[in-house]
Amino acid sequence: MAFEAKSHVWDGTATVRLRGELAAKSAGQLNRVIAEVSAQPLKRLVLLMDELTYLSSAGLRSLVFAHQRLGRGVEIVLVGAQPEVAETIRLTGFDRSVVMQEPV
Amino acid sequence: MTPADPVGPRVAALVRDLAARAGLDRARAYRLRLASDEIATNAVTHGGVDTVSLCGGLDDTRVWVVVEDNAPPFDPRTYDPEVVLTDPHEREPGGLGLFLAHSGVDELHYERTANRNRTTLVIHRELSVPGGNPESSVPDGTAELSVPDASAELSVPGGTMEPGAGGRRGTGG
Numbered sequence: 001m002a003f004e005a006k007s008h009v010w011d012g013t014a015t016v017r018l019r020g021e022l023a024a025k026s027a028g029q030l031n032r033v034i035a036e037v038s039a040q041p042l043k044r045l046v047l048l049m050d051e052l053t054y055l056s057s058a059g060l061r062s063l064v065f066a067h068q069r070l071g072r073g074v075e076i077v078l079v080g081a082q083p084e085v086a087e088t089i090r091l092t093g094f095d096r097s098v099v100m101q102e103p104v
Numbered sequence: 105m106t107p108a109d110p111v112g113p114r115v116a117a118l119v120r121d122l123a124a125r126a127g128l129d130r131a132r133a134y135r136l137r138l139a140s141d142e143i144a145t146n147a148v149t150h151g152g153v154d155t156v157s158l159c160g161g162l163d164d165t166r167v168w169v170v171v172e173d174n175a176p177p178f179d180p181r182t183y184d185p186e187v188v189l190t191d192p193h194e195r196e197p198g199g200l201g202l203f204l205a206h207s208g209v210d211e212l213h214y215e216r217t218a219n220r221n222r223t224t225l226v227i228h229r230e231l232s233v234p235g236g237n238p239e240s241s242v243p244d245g246t247a248e249l250s251v252p253d254a255s256a257e258l259s260v261p262g263g264t265m266e267p268g269a270g271g272r273r274g275t276g277g
Binding site for chain 1: 131
């Protein structure tokens with residue numbers, strides 16, 4: 001149930017590992033992490049999602065928030081989303097604004 | 105501090121129970137949970153209610169969750185899909201939850217009754233009907249689950265959220 005977002009930034013790429021459930025309660029936590037990492041110039045935001053087990057609209061809004069905050073010049077890559085989470089992202093069309101990758 | 109989120113875990117627990125009884129596959133259980141979570145969370149964050157009642161039930165062909173609240177009348181079927189289809193750079197936040205609720209379930213019913221909003225989210229159970237063999241279409245043991253008052257058994261006792269949450273409204277617009 002708990003949510004974790006661990007981040008690091010290196011050479012213009014911010015990598016955030018999401019773990020647990022991203023919903024109404026935890027969305028603010030991700031917003032803060034996004035705000036932190038985007039305080040410096042970024043070329044890319046990579047979200048590692050293989051351990052994200054649940055994504056509600058509140059969580060999805062955090063991803064949209066990241067997209068809006070970073071602007072079109074910053075590529076957002078979602079890596080390894082579980083099938084149900086990926087379906088939610090695709091249903092809302094957000095997959096057209098980001099790159100969705102299988103885990104490497 | 106972050107507002108409490110008691111409704112999400114309650115929805116999760118209820119749907120987990122229903123899914124186990126119904127033998128729902130993971131994808132269907134997930135969609136029922138998500139849709140119910142969206143409707144219940146919407147009532148709390150936008151309806152400003154301090155009480156959301158949840159109950160669920162199942163019969164031979166369907167599994168459902170009923171979300172009730174005493175917010176002002178709000179019919180979730182009236183959402184505007186255009187909100188979601190707009191470029192995320194340009195759209196206002198909001199609307200996503202209702203869109204997901206609609207998209208995830210097989211049926212969504214709404215009625216305003218006794219000054220309460222009552223939204224019912226239904227997932228169809230996967231009944232294997234191989235080659236149209238009717239005898240195998242209903243698994244053994246299903247009958248005992250198809251009691252009309254199954255919903256009563258599955259009501260969440262802690263259906264009332266703490267009064268302290270009353271009147272809080274979300275900032276999502």
